[in-house]
Amino acid sequence: MKKLIKKADILIEALPYIRQFKDKVFVIKYSGKAITNKSLRNSIIQDIILLKLVGIFPIVVHGAGSEITRLMEKAGKKPKFVDGLRITDKETMKIVARVVRKINKEIVSLFNKHKGKAVGLTGKNGNLIVARKYFAKDKSNKKIDIGFVGEVKEVNLSLLKELKEYIPVVAPLGVGADKNLYNINADEVAKGIAIKLKAEKLILLTDVDGVYDKNNKLIPTINIKMIKELINNNIIEGGMIPKVKSSLEAIKAGVKKVHILNGNIKHSILLEIFTNKGIGTEIKK
Numbered sequence: 001m002k003k004l005i006k007k008a009d010i011l012i013e014a015l016p017y018i019r020q021f022k023d024k025v026f027v028i029k030y031s032g033k034a035i036t037n038k039s040l041r042n043s044i045i046q047d048i049i050l051l052k053l054v055g056i057f058p059i060v061v062h063g064a065g066s067e068i069t070r071l072m073e074k075a076g077k078k079p080k081f082v083d084g085l086r087i088t089d090k091e092t093m094k095i096v097a098r099v100v101r102k103i104n105k106e107i108v109s110l111f112n113k114h115k116g117k118a119v120g121l122t123g124k125n126g127n128l129i130v131a132r133k134y135f136a137k138d139k140s141n142k143k144i145d146i147g148f149v150g151e152v153k154e155v156n157l158s159l160l161k162e163l164k165e166y167i168p169v170v171a172p173l174g175v176g177a178d179k180n181l182y183n184i185n186a187d188e189v190a191k192g193i194a195i196k197l198k199a200e201k202l203i204l205l206t207d208v209d210g211v212y213d214k215n216n217k218l219i220p221t222i223n224i225k226m227i228k229e230l231i232n233n234n235i236i237e238g239g240m241i242p243k244v245k246s247s248l249e250a251i252k253a254g255v256k257k258v259h260i261l262n263g264n265i266k267h268s269i270l271l272e273i274f275t276n277k278g279i280g281t282e283i284k285k
Contacts, residue, residue: 014274021273022055024200029190031063032207034263035103041110044205047269049116052167059160059193060118060169062107063186064100071095082136084242088147088183096183100171107169118167121159123174124181129189130154131174131182150174150182152192160197191246195253201273202255204243205263210281211236211244221282224248247283258283 028048034040051058068086069079072095080087088096104120111118123129131150135143152174160168170193172186187204194202211219211227214235219226227244230236236244247258261268261280272278 013276014270017274018054021200024056025194025197026051026056026058026201026203026273027061027190027194027197027199028058028203028205028269029061029063029186030107030205030263031065031186032205032263034205035062035064035107036066037264040264040266042114043266044263044269045107045110045114045116047267048167049111049114050270051273052116057164058167059197059199060107060167061172061186061190061193062100062103062169063172064096064103067103068096068099071099082144082146085134085136085146085149085185086183088149090148093148093181093183097173097181100173104169104171111167111169116167117165118169119163120169120171122171123184123189126156126159127154127175128156128159128170129174129184129192130156131176131184133176133182148180148182150176150184151188152184155193155196157196160193187243187246191250194250194255198254200256202247202250202258203269203272204247204258204260205268206243206260207262207264208240208260209262209265209279210260211240211283219281220278221284223284224251227283244283251283251285256284 034044048058048060072079072092108118108120121128130153132153134149134151136146138144172184172189174182174184176182190202209218211222213219227248243260250258259272259280259282261272265279268279272280
């Protein structure tokens, strides 16, 4: 009986959050080991289906980095990166498109397996994502052409709104004005969609627990001013810098909160959103 009462208490703890977030948009960036690990994959899919069932509108944006790298190496191509973005020539773009479409179908299939109602999309479907060619820059601020790499220019909001009965699963591809297909970083796509829809939350699933302070202690809640200080003091560094900078852009553009979570923790989304303490780092204005 005590165990059953404890389960009921957990549901009651979630109740105010369920009420607060009903009809709100959550954009979830899903990538890393959480895509390849079968147990974690099922856990995340179940979390997102539950969000949908309690009245939240989740939109999933997925990556495919490690699988693209594997197939490139298999084809005898050495992956090269600038500013954390993959140099994408014509041949690489074909590999990227093939991989992300395959992963997209697999994720949609998993939702269906768990009785979720999902629809797979790329930026090409209904001009969902209009891309602009991205140029990297060297130390002298000179442009570097890194191929078919894009950034989000426009998002077709009407298409997403029409799909409100479903869970949209978006592959990070966009189409430019030149009709070329562009490889877009999944964080950039998630941020772009979250900004356009003025999302309640942008959730970034990563392979780390969140943002840490100078004593290597997880920071549960952080604001713009604190992040700038941590970057200036070289406490936030490496791969976390683009994530938090992207988060700041989203917050400044109207997204209510950004959450950086470890997607390798089972039911990480539910633990962060529907419990009083949470498990990751939430970023707010």
